[in-house]
Amino acid sequence: MLPWLPRASKHNWSREAFSPILTERKWTDLLRQRISLETAKMYKVDLPVDQSKEKAVERRRVAETARKARIFNTRLRVMGLDLDALNQQVQEKKHQQHMEKQRSKALDKLRIYQDEALMQQDNDKMEKQRAVNIGLTHYWANHQRVEDSHDADLKCGLKGAFKIAIPESELGPASMQIFKGEGVGEEQMRKEQIKKTERDLRSQMDENKKRHMRNEHREMLASKELVQKDLRGLQQAALEEQCKRATRIAHDNYNKALAREQAEKLNEQHKKEEQEDLAEMWHTMTSDMMTECAEAAERQVGGGRPPQVIPDRWKGMSPEQLNIIQQEREQQRLEREKQKDAEKIQDAAWDLKLLKLTREAEKEDRRAAELRREQRIQMDHYNMQLAREQLAQQEYLNKTLYTNKPTKDFFYQFNTSSR
Secondary structure (H helix, E strand, O other): OOOOOOOOOOOOOOHHHHHHHHHHHHHHHHHHHHHHHHHHHHHOOOOOOOOHHHHHHHHHHHHHHHHHHHHOOHHHHHHOOOHHHHHHHHHHHHHHHHHHHHHHHHHHHHHHHHHHHHHHHHHHHHHHHHHHHHHHHHHHHHHOOOOOOOOHHHHOOOOOOOOOOOOHHHOOHHHOOOOOOOOOOHHHHHHHHHHHHHHHHHHHHHHHHHHHHHHHHHHHHHHHHHHHHHHHHHHHHHHHHHHHHHHHHHHHHHHHHHHHHHHHHHHHHHHHHHHHHHHHHHHHHOOHHHHOOHHHHEEOOOOOOOOEEOHHHOOOOOHHHHHHHHHHHHHHHHHHHHHHHHHHHHHHHHHHHHHHHHHHHHHHHHHHHHHHHHHHHHHHHHHHHHHHHHHHHHHHHHHHHOOOOOOHHHHHOOOOOOO
16 A cells, blocks of 8 residues: 555646646647637538637636726725615616606506597587487477478368368268367467467476586586596605605615614724734744744544644655655556466457357358258259159049039039929
């Protein structure tokens, strides 16, 4: 076994230790690129350029630049406040408030537009109803007059009635138009009917006026309610703005207090770190590490065992330890050569045995092939014998046994009746 060696720290790796690995990776990448170019030239294919590596390098370069900017920013490193982030938050808050105001204005405009549209719709409806009423009255006056009715001769005093040229003495009872006692009180009845019609029209007009007044009163109440809602909304918005302003002031005061507290903590931490650095420097200057004392790296454990080495105080191996390492390496090299020789002898023995087994397998294959050839010859002889026997049997059947062939009369005797 090798003597004890110092354990390597995670910070003492050198660049030369990784140079073979980096070189192999570079050679692998170069070979892959060379093969891709030769393949593209062979098949004349325009392959897309792989820019993933360039993008990864650019991304790492940007991250490194941002990291350097954070590290070398004295104000950010000492105070610990991200002023850019705070300013961005303030700008975002102002933008959000501006957007809320714009949204409120847009909603107010939309509400006013909808109210005007509803009022215009009501006015259009009333105008249409008024036009319909005027047209209906005009139609009554022009096309449904009393004088044009079938009984105009009875209602209008025989004005416009059809005149009969036949004498009344020649007319029968079915041709009578006015009977005795029929027109008594007709004028008084017509006057009463006109008065009743006027009273009905007047009552309808009064009812329409009352209905119109009720509608106007209802619209006035609805508009007052909308105005009150708008006023309440404005008051609530003013109260919310005051609460937000008070909250922002409280947050600003709290942030200032936190900044002062953090600055005090940083000052105390700097003082403490300076004291610890001075103590560490004094301890380093007066320790065995700076005085190059070799005995400081050994610790006696007793019990006849060799002294234990302290890693952080070790100054290197002595010549005796180096000689022991060289002797151990030489002994391991000799043992390795003996092992290789033994492996060569064993491999030669296995090769000889494999050669013998291969020859025996070839002999067995030749013997099996000869046996299969003899079997095929015997089977061919047997098949020829069967063919001769079958041919003789066929000749016997055709020439000796079946010589009397039936005529057409033999076949005509069948199927001659329905029975």
